[in-house]
Structure formats: C-alpha cells, structure tokens
Amino acid sequence: MKKIVVMGSTGSIGTQTLDIAREHKDELEVVALTACLSVDMMEQQAREFSPKIVAMYDEKSAGELSARLKDTDIKVLAGMDGLIAAASMEEADTVVTAMVGMIGIRPTIAAIEAGHDIALANKETLVCAGHIIMPLAKRCNVSIYPVDSEHSAIFQSLDSEDHADVERIILTASGGPFRTCSYEQLEGMTAADALKHPNWSMGAKITVDSATLVNKGLEVMEACHLFGVGLDDIEVVIHPQSIIHSAVMFRDGAIMAQMGSPDMKLPIQYALFYPRRPYLATERVDLVKLGSLTFEKPDPEKFKGFKYAYEAARCGGSMPTVFNAANERAVALFLKGKIGFTDIARLIKNAMDTVPVSADPDVDMIFEAEDAAIAAVDKMCEHLGEKN
Numbered sequence: 001m002k003k004i005v006v007m008g009s010t011g012s013i014g015t016q017t018l019d020i021a022r023e024h025k026d027e028l029e030v031v032a033l034t035a036c037l038s039v040d041m042m043e044q045q046a047r048e049f050s051p052k053i054v055a056m057y058d059e060k061s062a063g064e065l066s067a068r069l070k071d072t073d074i075k076v077l078a079g080m081d082g083l084i085a086a087a088s089m090e091e092a093d094t095v096v097t098a099m100v101g102m103i104g105i106r107p108t109i110a111a112i113e114a115g116h117d118i119a120l121a122n123k124e125t126l127v128c129a130g131h132i133i134m135p136l137a138k139r140c141n142v143s144i145y146p147v148d149s150e151h152s153a154i155f156q157s158l159d160s161e162d163h164a165d166v167e168r169i170i171l172t173a174s175g176g177p178f179r180t181c182s183y184e185q186l187e188g189m190t191a192a193d194a195l196k197h198p199n200w201s202m203g204a205k206i207t208v209d210s211a212t213l214v215n216k217g218l219e220v221m222e223a224c225h226l227f228g229v230g231l232d233d234i235e236v237v238i239h240p241q242s243i244i245h246s247a248v249m250f251r252d253g254a255i256m257a258q259m260g261s262p263d264m265k266l267p268i269q270y271a272l273f274y275p276r277r278p279y280l281a282t283e284r285v286d287l288v289k290l291g292s293l294t295f296e297k298p299d300p301e302k303f304k305g306f307k308y309a310y311e312a313a314r315c316g317g318s319m320p321t322v323f324n325a326a327n328e329r330a331v332a333l334f335l336k337g338k339i340g341f342t343d344i345a346r347l348i349k350n351a352m353d354t355v356p357v358s359a360d361p362d363v364d365m366i367f368e369a370e371d372a373a374i375a376a377v378d379k380m381c382e383h384l385g386e387k388n
C-alpha cells in the first residue's frame with residue numbers, strides 16, 4: 001500500500017487524484033487531505049476516504065469542518081500549521097501538491113524534510129523556491145515526480161536515457177483560447193472568454209494563465225529546475241491539438257515525445273505509480289481521425305506575460321517570485337472583473353520594475369517579495385481606477 005497525502009484535494013487535480021485513489025483502493029491509501037475553503041466537498045471526501053488528518057487553510061472553515069466530522073476519528077487541523085502537519089505526517093509515502101499558488105512552498109519543504117516523495121502539481125513552488133527545493137530534495141534523497149502534463153511528458157521521454165545526451169527540451173503549449181486573436185482583440189477579452197479553454201479542463205487560475213501564456217512562462221522556469229537545464233535549452237512550441245504533451249531532442253537528432261489525449265489523470269497516475277503503467281480508462285488518440293498535428297511559434301509581443309516570464313527567469317533571485325505573485329494577484333482581479341485581460345501583463349511588468357529584488361532569497365525573503373509584488377499590483381490598480 002502506498003500512503004498518500006493529497007494537498008488541494010478539492011481542486012481539479014485533487015479530485016482527479018482521488019478518482020485514481022478510488023480506482024486503486026488496493027494500492028493507494030489516502031492518509032491526509034488538505035484544502036482551503038471548500039467545507040462541503042472536504043466533508044464528503046473525508047467520509048469517503050477516512051484519512052487520519054484533514055487540514056483546512058482557512059481557520060473558520062476548519063472550525064466548521066471539525067464540528068461536522070465530530071462523529072468520526074478524523075483529526076481536523078487548521079492554518080499553515082495544519083497544512084505542514086499533514087504534509088509531514090510520519091506514515092505518508094508520497095505527497096501530492098495540488099494547491100494553487102505560493103501557499104505550497106512551506107508544506108512542500110516540510111514534506112521533503114520528512115522524507116516523502118513529491119508528486120508535484122504546484123508549479124509556483126518550483127518557480128519561486130526551486131533553488132531551495134531541488135537541492136533539499138537531493139539531500140533528503142526524495143524523488144520529485146512532475147504532475148504538470150508537459151513535465152510528465154518530458155520525464156517520460158527522458159526515462160532511461162542519459163541526461164548528458166539531451167540537446168533540447170521541446171515544451172508544447174496549446175496556445176489557449178486567444179491564440180489567433182490580435183492584440184487589440186485581447187484587450188476586450190473578459191474572464192468568461194478566458195475560461196473557455198479549447199482542450200483542457202482545469203481550475204480558473206491556471207486557465208487564465210493558459211490564455212495569457214503566463215502558464216507556459218511558469219512552466220519554462222519549472223522545467224529549468226526539474227531537469228537542471230538552462231533557459232536556452234528549452235524551446236516552446238505552440239501545438240493547438242494538445243496531443244504531443246512535450247518532447248526531448250537528443251544529440252543524435254532523435255526526438256522522443258509523449259502523446260495522448262489531454263487528460264490530467266495520465267500524468268497524475270504516472271507520478272503515483274512510476275515506473276508502472278496501470279490501465280487507465282482515458283480517451284484513446286485515433287491518429288487517423290486526427291489527420292494532422294500542427295506547430296507554430298509563440299508570439300511574445302502579443303502575449304507579453306510570456307516575454308516577462310523570460311525576463312524574470314533571466315534575472316533570477318526573487319524576480320520569478322515577483323512575476324508569479326504579481327500574476328496571481330492580477331489574475332484574481334481579472335476574474336473579479338476589476339481589470340482587463342491585457343492589464344494582467346501590465347501589472348506584472350510594473351511590479352517587476354518597482355519591487356526590489358534579492359539575488360539568493362531564503363523562504364522568508366520569498367514571502368516578502370510576494371507581499372511587495374501584491375502591494376505593487378494593488379497600488380497600480382488604484383491608479384488605474386482613478387484614471388477611469
């Protein structure tokens with residue numbers, strides 16, 4: 001039995017992880033679940049999977065859940081301390097980090113220090129703290145299995161190959177719902193437009209990130225940390241059909257790619273069962289029906305958030321945190337209808353231009369950079385509000 005902790009269990013990746021746990025009851029045991037606010041769903045999950053611990057980041061939600069689960073033996077914990085306790089619980093083997101945003105940094109560090117393998121879906125953790133997480137994982141002899149579909153594809157393509165033979169990583173992107181729009185059209189796009197992703201069904205934040213291509217920028221940084229490569233070793237290719245989930249080119253010119261229908265269950269299951277491939281009832285790709293696969297170059301002048309991601313990565317230190325935190329804040333404002341679609345990149349750029357950056361930030365400094373980036377976004381938003 002593999003004992004798993006599912007962090008962010010009420011989100012898109014979290015619920016799909018539990019679908020897999022339900023399918024493989026004889027092999028996977030859920031020992032802890034964590035979420036932020038969704039008390040109803042958490043109660044349901046807790047009653048179905050009977051974990052030892054459930055933790056709610058929001059203290060009030062934890063109080064409510066605790067009252068509802070009174071008739072069970074499940075321990076209900078609250079706040080960041082609760083998340084950390086769940087991540088580091090002794091009996092766990094693997095921690096699935098599927099929470100949204102930088103909230104994942106401290107629990108992921110705690111899980112690694114406790115010696116648990118990580119099935120990593122929370123890319124913000126590596127973007128902001130990869131320089132701390134990767135060496136720590138190595139020291140603690142912990143494996144990090146990517147759950148992000150592109151990184152899982154790269155991981156699968158690299159399996160059993162000599163990393164010294166890698167010439168370049170080919171990171172694919174669907175291009176999102178606005179791939180063929182002009183910049184002028186982008187300016188008028190609303191949250192409802194951005195949430196209509198052509199291929200993938202995902203949470204709201206990442207779907208907007210996919211529309212801005214900020215997600216791809218974050219994934220480039222994630223790949224640098226995960227696979228120990230430089231920015232220039234990664235080529236981003238727009239592939240609108242989302243069938244090739246990413247690829248690796250080797251120095252003899254061979255390209256190894258992982259293909260499949262766009263279904264997150266495959267990378268989740270692979271991360272949990274590596275190196276095995278149990279049966280998965282996912283849609284099979286019919287190559288003949290598909291007919292053709294197409295590829296194009298991303299346009300960093302249209303999708304400026306993508307360009308700023310490269311600037312943030314080149315600068316390094318706490319700049320990726322500033323980029324990521326400004327984006328998180330701006331996307332939240334966009335989803336509330338407070339700013340326009342192209343304002344997201346504007347706000348990111350402004351934060352990168354105004355927040356002081358440190359070269360080698362520790363965890364506290366990362367969170368200081370986050371606060372400063374959020375303050376920079378809010379300040380410029382007030383300014384935008386005054387102008388209107």
Ligand code: MG
Nearest residue numbers: 148149150219
């Ligand atoms: Mg991805």
